[in-house]
Amino acid sequence: MRYVSVTVPAKINLALRVGGVRDNGYHALDTIYEAVDVRDVVEAWAADELSLEMSGLGADLPTDETNLAMKAALLMKREFGAKKGDPACGLGARMKVTKKIPLAGGMAGGSADAAGALVALNALWEIGAPLSQLEKLAAELGSDVPFAVRGFVAHGTGRGEKISPVRAGTKHTWVILSQNEGLPTPAVFRHFDVLNPDAADPASTEELRRALNSSQPQDFARLLINDLEAPARALRPDVAALLDDLKHAGYAVLLSGSGPTVLILSDMDAAPELAEGLRHDFPNYTITVARGPVRGAHVTHAE
């Protein structure tokens, strides 16, 4: 194969319940992921060496092995190079990531690129690994990379990497308020520990999982919850003020992952007008309308 293009969605957490730190250094999570149609594109061309180019929102990001897409490519080489009859692991590719998912925004943009690279190179190098095998590799790259491979709605446990599908009865429309200044995930988790020194097991997301199966939007909005909201608020007073303003205005508001991206649950008909009003009232934010659930990383074009 000479060329492959893969599209990969951002994620939000409809519920993110956080417990204490486990022996592996990660927090125990009970979460419900939803993939939404804000997408990065990962392209790959056959080449002798591995290389990476970033464009769009991520144009300034490093392209060495600190970039999760490059980490994913190196992992694919290690895992499959020898099996392809190439003990020197000479598999190469010129990769290009075009980013639309906000950086350090709590929408798993870096994880999406890693998932996109796994799926792209699986196709380009004609490895033919099943999704279940890619998900295992994905877990080595980051807690929410397996979900970016799978997409739709899933229940996440462990550190977020153990996923099982959840059937969602309806589609959801979100108005997303993102901004230039990101919030590093580790800092938010660390501050969670400061606020919750005795955290043990995460709370259950069972009620929301049950509600997702029904078509009761009222119930659904009430059950949206994020345990990282308190630490994100403490670290970023501007995010706290934005959440408060939107809550007082009567919206169903949710912090996305570790933030600082903020989500408003809307409906398809009302969302464009709501977005327009918010662009006027909050000129410092980028306002986007997104829908979910959508499919995870997949090939859209190959030749």
Ligand code: C5P
């Ligand atoms: O797994 P991933 O590399 O994406 O996680 C990024 C950071 O987020 C971790 O280094 C850790 O600080 C924090 N994290 C955590 N508990 C989790 C997931 C992430 O503390 N379950």
